[in-house]
Amino acid sequence: xxxxxxxxxxxxxxxxxxxxxxxxxxxxxxxxxxxxxxxxxxxxxxxxxxxxxxxxxxxxxxxxxxxxxxxxxxxxxxxxxxxxxxxxxxxxx
Numbered sequence: 001x002x003x004x005x006x007x008x009x010x011x012x013x014x015x016x017x018x019x020x021x022x023x024x025x026x027x028x029x030x031x032x033x034x035x036x037x038x039x040x041x042x043x044x045x046x047x048x049x050x051x052x053x054x055x056x057x058x059x060x061x062x063x064x065x066x067x068x069x070x071x072x073x074x075x076x077x078x079x080x081x082x083x084x085x086x087x088x089x090x091x092x093x
Contacts, residue, residue, distance in 0.1 A: 012088030022056045033067040050075040
């Protein structure tokens with residue numbers, strides 16, 4: 001995770017981030033909550049969803065809210081904004 005970055009100037013990820021590719025939530029042309037997503041985070045912990053620029057984080061945010069997660073926020077600036085202000089992590093950290 002975060003080894004290669006084709007768009008931003010710095011490869012990496014926000015520290016403590018867990019990776020989930022939003023496309024895994026597709027079932028044909030429908031988005032749906034799948035067990036893989038709910039295994040990554042519990043409903044009790046706060047979750048901040050982000051992606052590279054804020055676009056593909058939206059479906060994951062919507063899915064978590066639909067699944068009953070109450071402590072979900074979306075970091076709209078996402079990774080592109082983070083690297084302007086903070087350090088990044090690399091690999092599975």
